[in-house]
Amino acid sequence: MDGVTRQAYPVDPKSAVGKLPRPAQFVDVLVVGAGPAGIAAALAAAGEGRSVMLVDEHPVSAAMAGLDVPYLFGGRATPALGNQARMIEQIAGAMPGLDDAFEAGIEVALNTSIWGMWVAGPGLQVLPCAVAGLATEDRSWLCGFGRAVIATGARDLVLSFAGSDQPGVLGAQALHALLTRYDAFAGRVVSILGSGRLALETALRALDKGLTVAALIEVCDAPQGPAELVAEVAARGVAIRCGAVPLMAETNVDGVVALRIIPVAGGTVERIACDTVCLALGLVPQIELLDTLGAPITLDRDRGGYVPVCDATGQTPIDAIRVAGDCAGVAEPGGLDYRMTWMRALLDTGGNDALACTCEEVTRGDVFALHQPRYLGPESEAMAARDLAGLLADGPPDHDQMKRLTRVSMGPCQGRRCREQVAMLLAIGARDDIGIVNRAGFRAPVRPLSLAALAAPDDEAGRDGWDVWFGIVAQWVPYDEIGTPREADYIAGDMHL
Amino acid sequence: MNLTRESGAAVVIIGAGVTGLSAAWWLARDGVDVLVLDKGVIGYEASSRNGGGATHYQSPLFHEEQRLWPLMDELLGYPTEHRPERIVIAMNEAQMARYKRMQGILAGLGYRADLLDPQQVRDAVPLAGDRHIGGVHIRTGGQANPQRTVQAYAWAAQDHGARIMQHTPALGIEMAHGRAVGVRTRNGVIGCDQLIVAAGPQSGTLLRGIGIDLPVAPARAEMIVTEALPLMPCGGVDGNGLYGRQTLRGNLAYGGGWHEWMDELPLHGALPRPSTPVLQHIALRIAQMLPKAAHARMIRSWAGIVENTPDGRPVLDRPANPGNVTIATMSSVGFGLSPATGHALRDLVVDGRCSFADIDKLSLRRFDGLDPDWRRIQGWVTPATHQASVPA
Numbered sequence: 001m002d003g004v005t006r007q008a009y010p011v012d013p014k015s016a017v018g019k020l021p022r023p024a025q026f027v028d029v030l031v032v033g034a035g036p037a038g039i040a041a042a043l044a045a046a047g048e049g050r051s052v053m054l055v056d057e058h059p060v061s062a063a064m065a066g067l068d069v070p071y072l073f074g075g076r077a078t079p080a081l082g083n084q085a086r087m088i089e090q091i092a093g094a095m096p097g098l099d100d101a102f103e104a105g106i107e108v109a110l111n112t113s114i115w116g117m118w119v120a121g122p123g124l125q126v127l128p129c130a131v132a133g134l135a136t137e138d139r140s141w142l143c144g145f146g147r148a149v150i151a152t153g154a155r156d157l158v159l160s161f162a163g164s165d166q167p168g169v170l171g172a173q174a175l176h177a178l179l180t181r182y183d184a185f186a187g188r189v190v191s192i193l194g195s196g197r198l199a200l201e202t203a204l205r206a207l208d209k210g211l212t213v214a215a216l217i218e219v220c221d222a223p224q225g226p227a228e229l230v231a232e233v234a235a236r237g238v239a240i241r242c243g244a245v246p247l248m249a250e251t252n253v254d255g256v257v258a259l260r261i262i263p264v265a266g267g268t269v270e271r272i273a274c275d276t277v278c279l280a281l282g283l284v285p286q287i288e289l290l291d292t293l294g295a296p297i298t299l300d301r302d303r304g305g306y307v308p309v310c311d312a313t314g315q316t317p318i319d320a321i322r323v324a325g326d327c328a329g330v331a332e333p334g335g336l337d338y339r340m341t342w343m344r345a346l347l348d349t350g351g352n353d354a355l356a357c358t359c360e361e362v363t364r365g366d367v368f369a370l371h372q373p374r375y376l377g378p379e380s381e382a383m384a385a386r387d388l389a390g391l392l393a394d395g396p397p398d399h400d401q402m403k404r405l406t407r408v409s410m411g412p413c414q415g416r417r418c419r420e421q422v423a424m425l426l427a428i429g430a431r432d433d434i435g436i437v438n439r440a441g442f443r444a445p446v447r448p449l450s451l452a453a454l455a456a457p458d459d460e461a462g463r464d465g466w467d468v469w470f471g472i473v474a475q476w477v478p479y480d481e482i483g484t485p486r487e488a489d490y491i492a493g494d495m496h497l
Numbered sequence: 498m499n500l501t502r503e504s505g506a507a508v509v510i511i512g513a514g515v516t517g518l519s520a521a522w523w524l525a526r527d528g529v530d531v532l533v534l535d536k537g538v539i540g541y542e543a544s545s546r547n548g549g550g551a552t553h554y555q556s557p558l559f560h561e562e563q564r565l566w567p568l569m570d571e572l573l574g575y576p577t578e579h580r581p582e583r584i585v586i587a588m589n590e591a592q593m594a595r596y597k598r599m600q601g602i603l604a605g606l607g608y609r610a611d612l613l614d615p616q617q618v619r620d621a622v623p624l625a626g627d628r629h630i631g632g633v634h635i636r637t638g639g640q641a642n643p644q645r646t647v648q649a650y651a652w653a654a655q656d657h658g659a660r661i662m663q664h665t666p667a668l669g670i671e672m673a674h675g676r677a678v679g680v681r682t683r684n685g686v687i688g689c690d691q692l693i694v695a696a697g698p699q700s701g702t703l704l705r706g707i708g709i710d711l712p713v714a715p716a717r718a719e720m721i722v723t724e725a726l727p728l729m730p731c732g733g734v735d736g737n738g739l740y741g742r743q744t745l746r747g748n749l750a751y752g753g754g755w756h757e758w759m760d761e762l763p764l765h766g767a768l769p770r771p772s773t774p775v776l777q778h779i780a781l782r783i784a785q786m787l788p789k790a791a792h793a794r795m796i797r798s799w800a801g802i803v804e805n806t807p808d809g810r811p812v813l814d815r816p817a818n819p820g821n822v823t824i825a826t827m828s829s830v831g832f833g834l835s836p837a838t839g840h841a842l843r844d845l846v847v848d849g850r851c852s853f854a855d856i857d858k859l860s861l862r863r864f865d866g867l868d869p870d871w872r873r874i875q876g877w878v879t880p881a882t883h884q885a886s887v888p889a
Contacts, residue, residue, distance in 0.1 A: 011883055012876035015716075016755035020774060116774070123717050123769030123802070125880040126757050133774055142774055294771060372576060372645075375746055382574035382656060395663040398538050404545065404644035407746065412724040412796050438538075444772055448794040451723065451784045456777035458785075466738050466778070468753045470716070470829060475809030478602055479557040482810075482858050493598070
């Protein structure tokens with residue numbers, strides 16, 4: 001150096017400096033998601049001689065599936081989901097390529113979710129290295145990593161109609177997982193919403209698995225998917241009801257027993273007997289961890305909505321983070337317009353009474369009217385006079401602001417069942433494009449884990465310098481004592497909240 | 498000055514946080530033409546990312562805080578979710594001794610606080626188990642929902658004619674003839690007769706531009722939220738190194754613990770405020786204090802950026818020079834006091850002095866002669882600064 005010894009300044013003992021040591025576990029490469037993209041990335045990294053950990057949250061616990069995390073399971077998993085050990089065996093055997101990962105010496109952690117990831121950056125300089133938070137249903141721990149590949153796939157797009165919160169209404173990703181990986185699907189007769197590639201492939205897979213497909217329901221005048229898939233579905237005797245949307249799911253104590261559909265142009269309601277309704281209108285890239293990392297996110301109308309900014313290799317602007325597979329975007333040309341066509345038709349036919357948010361029981365009408373939550377009782381006169389249109393006079397629609405005011409998207413499913421629909425409703429309310437809606441962010445923990453599971457180990461060492469607030473003793477000296485001889489007593493006595 | 502509604506307002510407030518919005522409401526209900534500017538959405542930063550507590554015995558505004566909160570829903574016309582009273586749970590004798598001393602301070606101010614035995618704590622706070630040794634029941638103070646309250650201020654101010662311009666960052670303060678005459682924005686200068694700077698951490702930057710040195714250091718602090726649990730008789734429960742509450746919806750919202758000091762923030766654009774693995778430690782402390790909530794799922798966390806002055810106390814001041822600029826920072830403790838702060842700011846702007854409390858010790862003058870290196874001297878610098886300052 002230049003020979004000048006610089007002053008080492010004191011460290012605020014109540015600050016985070018030194019409180020988050022390097023985790024005991026460290027891997028060169030962390031791969032999140034053991035689908036085809038994740039396994040390929042893990043094998044490539046192992047081939048370069050790196051230490052690799054491959055993490056996948058499946059099989060999820062019955063409790064997590066009950067919250068529709070990460071997919072819209074819709075209460076149609078069999079009780080087999082409760083047998084965790086058997087499920088891990090089942091999943092391990094049903095994930096193609098996982099054997100190769102084991103053979104390559106990759107550490108594979110199934111039934112393990114990642115609830116947050118962080119790299120050093122603005123506002124977060126205190127981390128000793130890049131860190132991921134891992135958890136099973138009953139404990140959590142941190143793992144350091146050199147770089148990470150996020151291959152978290154896509155989740156279900158959920159639009160609501162009367163009864164869609166009842167058991168038996170699930171998503172295409174959930175049905176796929178329950179049929180092919182979990183072998184734990186409890187339904188027999190499925191109606192499928194949509195007629196794009198996703199819906200058609202879902203129908204063919206269901207048929208292959210011995211299910212009955214009652215019908216495909218399509219809002220547009222004609223089937224949307226590739227002609228050869230449309231023909232194949234038709235050849236197997238499944239009708240596509242075009243120009244119609246669900247009006248309501250008819251249910252009994254076990255859930256769905258039939259779906260009533262209505263022509264978009266008006267006309268007679270038709271009843272389709274089925275025990276399951278599968279939403280196959282689109283997939284949503286799972287970008288939660290990219291949000292906790294602070295990675296830039298952009299709206300891509302042809303790739304499933306909000307996707308991470310990345311180059312052709314999946315490299316994000318954060319050096320240590322690459323994305324792979326469907327979480328980087330799911331090719332779906334015109335996808336957002338198609339979703340909006342569905343949304344408008346469901347609104348036109350089903351009205352405002354359908355739930356926008358199942359967890360918090362907020363209807364579509366509550367969103368438009370900006371209703372305060374029901375636990376607050378009747379609205380004041382001034383509150384009753386406020387609505388979404390009035391709020392929008394003050395600025396563009398903001399999903400986070402709507403969460404605060406109506407509690408929409410604020411429940412334990414963490415907005416997975418309503419996020420996309422609410423954004424569409426805000427765009428409709430604003431009579432504008434969905435691109436103007438300020439997206440609601442994701443925050444750790446991106447899986448709804450219990451306090452007991454998330455709690456740090458109960459050791460005194462980690463508590464050094466813990467303070468309820470900043471630990472600025474002068475801050476809590478009663479005003480009248482400031483400047484008196486007694487002030488020193490307060491300071492010396494460390495009297496503060 | 499002849500300001501029209503097109504060119505400005507009699508009073509312009511920079512910052513639609515809880516302090517600026519309360520001031521706007523107090524001024525507007527007095528018929529003052531007031532306009533609030535914010536870089537983003539109202540109340541989006543620390544004003545809506547806090548514990549919602551409303552029991553600040555240390556403040557000269559305490560009595561007014563206590564007087565106003567029970568009235569706020571009616572005065573504003575919109576719900577704040579205010580609920581009275583608080584309980585502080587002690588997990589050990591050291592905590593109990595501290596809370597007993599707080600009881601004494603409150604008694605000296607004329608407010609009642611009762612000691613609770615462990616069973617009494619459990620009666621009022623059923624989620625508390627048997628690891629605590631008792632607590633203090635503060636028969637004043639309380640809690641409100643910060644997110645709903647900021648919106649309530651904004652709407653109530655609008656109902657009285659105030660204007661709020663979101664997504665309009667203040668880029669600088671325009672001076673002429675020794676007075677502040679307007680605020681520079683992307684859409685031109687917004688004129689003012691009087692200016693309140695209540696821009697949180699960015700207030701320091703804005704004021705430096707007109708030669709006023711407001712020493713503030715920004716830092717990030719974080720909180721967590723659980724799923725909703727059955728409502729307890731008392732929702733305002735602190736203790737075990739945590740602040741927070743059970744919301745009226747039933748969620749537990751708690752914070753506490755380690756903060757990270759930050760460099761000066763930009764005047765516009767999204768702020769970096771990640772929540773971090775510190776949430777594991779908050780989870781542990783909640784599970785210790787409220788063991789019957791240990792099964793509850795954490796569904797969110799958030800971080801907010803707050804500013805602190807060197808002594809952690811507010812600056813509420815209208816310095817003689819330039820004379821028409823009022824400075825308002827609450828030094829990281831602003832939400833609960835906001836009903837009273839707005840009143841004090843209204844008084845400073847309209848009357849030149851606070852009508853209901855002595856706030857002279859909150860003037861900016863106390864920092865005259867402050868060492869410019871005060872952040873380093875106090876250790877209030879970024880982690881990277883520490884790394885860079887380790888001798889080679």
